[in-house]
Amino acid sequence: xxxxxxxxxxxxxxSLDGLLADLESLYKDVHAHPELSMQEVRTAALAxxxxxxxxxxxxxxxxxxxVVGVLRNGExxxxxxxxxxxxxxxxxxxxxxxxxxxxxxxRNGQTxxxxxxxGHDMHVTWLAGATQLLAQARASWRGTLLAVFQPGEETAExxxxxxxxxxxxRFPRPDVVLGQHVMxxxxxxxAGRAGAITSAAxxxxxxxxxxxxxxxxxxxxxxPVVMAAATVMRLQGIVSREVAAAEAxxxxxxxxxxxxxxxxxxxxxLIKLNVRTFDEGVRQRVLAAIERIVNAEAQASGAPRKPEIxxxxxxxxxxxxxxxxxxxxxxxxxxxxxxxxxxxGPAPASEDFGSFGTDWHSPSVFWFVGGTDPQLYAxxxxxxxxxxxxxxxxxKFAPVLHPTLRTGVETMVVAARAWMPA
Numbered sequence: 532x533x534x535x536x537x538x539x540x541x542x543x544x545x546s547l548d549g550l551l552a553d554l555e556s557l558y559k560d561v562h563a564h565p566e567l568s569m570q571e572v573r574t575a576a577l578a579x580x581x582x583x584x585x586x587x588x589x590x591x592x593x594x595x596x597x598v599v600g601v602l603r604n605g606e607x608x609x610x611x612x613x614x615x616x617x618x619x620x621x622x623x624x625x626x627x628x629x630x631x632x633x634x635x636x637x638r639n640g641q642t643x644x645x646x647x648x649x650g651h652d653m654h655v656t657w658l659a660g661a662t663q664l665l666a667q668a669r670a671s672w673r674g675t676l677l678a679v680f681q682p683g684e685e686t687a688e689x690x691x692x693x694x695x696x697x698x699x700x701r702f703p704r705p706d707v708v709l710g711q712h713v714m715x716x717x718x719x720x721x722a723g724r725a726g727a728i729t730s731a732a733x734x735x736x737x738x739x740x741x742x743x744x745x746x747x748x749x750x751x752x753x754x755p756v757v758m759a760a761a762t763v764m765r766l767q768g769i770v771s772r773e774v775a776a777a778e779a780x781x782x783x784x785x786x787x788x789x790x791x792x793x794x795x796x797x798x799x800x801l802i803k804l805n806v807r808t809f810d811e812g813v814r815q816r817v818l819a820a821i822e823r824i825v826n827a828e829a830q831a832s833g834a835p836r837k838p839e840i841x842x843x844x845x846x847x848x849x850x851x852x853x854x855x856x857x858x859x860x861x862x863x864x865x866x867x868x869x870x871x872x873x874x875x876g877p878a879p880a881s882e883d884f885g886s887f888g889t890d891w892h893s894p895s896v897f898w899f900v901g902g903t904d905p906q907l908y909a910x911x912x913x914x915x916x917x918x919x920x921x922x923x924x925x926x927k928f929a930p931v932l933h934p935t936l937r938t939g940v941e942t943m944v945v946a947a948r949a950w951m952p953a
Contacts, residue, residue, distance in 0.1 A: 543668035543944055547660075547937070554660045554936055557581075559629040561652040565618030565645045567635050568683040569692070571596045574616045574655060578680040581659040585666035587678065590701070594692030599702055600678040602666055607674025610947045611705035611893075613884060614658035615684035618647045624926035649923045650713035650902065653930055653939060655680065657711070657900075660936075661943035672951040675703050679887070687732075687844040690883040694890050707855055708888040708895035709946045711939065714878070715920050716901030717908045719934045721863050721942055722875035723898035725856035727848055730781075730807040731814055732881035734843040737762075737802040737825055740836040746794035756789045758832040759800035762825055763787060766804070769820045780817050781807040781879055807879045809848065846881035852894030859896050862949035866941065875899060880923065896946070900939045902930030 557577070566574055575596045582589045587600030596616070623631045623646035631646040647653075662678050679698075683689025716722060739762065741755030763784050774780045782804060789800035806821070808814040822840060829838050863872045878899070888895030901908075903920060911917045921927035 542671050543664055543948070546667055547664060547940065550660060550663065551937060554656050554940070555932060557659060558652055558656040558932070558936065561655050562627075562647050563629045563631055563633075565631050565633055565647045565652070566616070567620065567637060567643075567645055568617040568686040569595050569688065570635065571616040571682045575680060575682070578616070578655060578659065582662060582678060585663045587662065587666070593698060593701075594682065594689065594694070594696040596682040597689065597693045597696075598680040599698070600662065600676075601702060602662070602676040602678075604669045604675065605673040607672070607952055608706040608950045609675040609677055609703045610950050611677040611679060611708045611887065612658055612661060612943055612947060613679045613681055613708065613710040613887065614654040615651045615681045615689065616655055617651055617683055617685050617689070618645050619649055619685055619924060620644065621646050621648045621924065621926050623648065625929040627929060646926070648926060648928045649685065650928070650930055651684065653713045653902070653935065654711070656936065657939035657943055660940035661947070664940065664944055665947060671953055672948050673953070674951040676947065676951075677702060677705055684883055687846045687881075687883050690886040694886060699891055704891055705893050707950050708884075708891065708893050709859075709943070710884045710895070710897045711900055711942055712882070712897070713902040713930050713935060713939065714899040715903050715908075715917070715922050716899065717905040718901050718903060718931050719905060719938050720871050720873055720901040721867065721898060721938070722873040722901070723851065723856060723860065723896070724875050724877070725851050725853040727809050727877045728851050728897050729849040729882045730809050730846075730877065730879050731811075731848040732844075732846040733806045733814070733818060734845070735804050735806070735821065736841045736843055737804070738839040738841075739800045739802065739825075739829060740834050740838065741796070741798055741800070741832070742835055743798040744796045746796055749796060752796040753833050753835060754796050755798065755800035755834075756796070758828055758834065759787055759789055759802055761832070762802065762828040765824045765828060766821065769817055769824070773816065773820050774813060778813050779809050779877075779879075780813055781805075782817065782821070803843070807881065809877055811848070846883055847885050847889065849882050849885035849897055851896045852888075855894040855896045858949055859898070859946055862945050863942065866945045898942070900935065900942060902935045904931040
């Protein structure tokens, strides 16, 4: 029997074609109504309603706005499928008819635009579709399905919040933890690897203290603007001069804030930076170098106070289990064909997904699903301009709906059933 014939005879795929229109409506709804991290009340309610309709036991409010569904279907392994729900404080610029026009109040009391510029709306839709298909085809598998809709991935607090709220004690321990992310890449393709798949990340806030003065009398000041500028430039030398060529690290200054008027030298400057690493030893060296440079530049400027270095958030290194990755790759190749299943290198993006497997002591696998129009991607690749395509967190990031939607539902179903016997 050919793969196409086998798929046609498989009861799990019988209703997928008819489900896609409904899932597209769900995706557009979630996209148009994004919610900030740990504020995903509406999205969580949609997820819970979908799970209940599919016959899952549903628990809401886990770790704040997290939703957990359990579907018990006889003796067999427990498989956890995870999707994150939160959006970003970014003004959308996709021009889509269902583009977000939402605003929200962030934790600092500021009104900010909100949009799904990382694809979590697609993740919610994928998991909603996969759970419905699996529930409708219970005769084709045995075991327990654990569906987790997670809040707060963008702030690295959602997975931890759910775990701290007793996730391990309240729900069955999974034999494997599975998750995926839409990324730049030809839609219809799947990419993964064993070992490190996403980087560790550390975000820091640095307050530099100076002495304010009139802009015409800089000699009376200790200028924190100059101090901050010198610090930012010196930080650029960490990766180029203190990290070996065979190792990997990223140090990015994403915010530099100082002063309010052109002829007033302020008292303080604020730097916010982000570090990405794939090795704990490299991570420790980079963080130590940041502290050394920040303190040295302040001292060189004659700062009246030592800088304050405050951690903002941290993502762990996300490592795919080797045996589970091999099993998953085999299942994907059997379903999609080898040409649609690709090997990828570690991504410098970061995720808190790995916390579930680590805390549960369960193997975990995380993979990527392409979301770029295949023709557009091929043209960009031919012109050596793939780097110009809108990436996650860009205000123009917009996964093409088809075949991205179908592919992501299929990957979740195929992955789950790779562990659950017929």
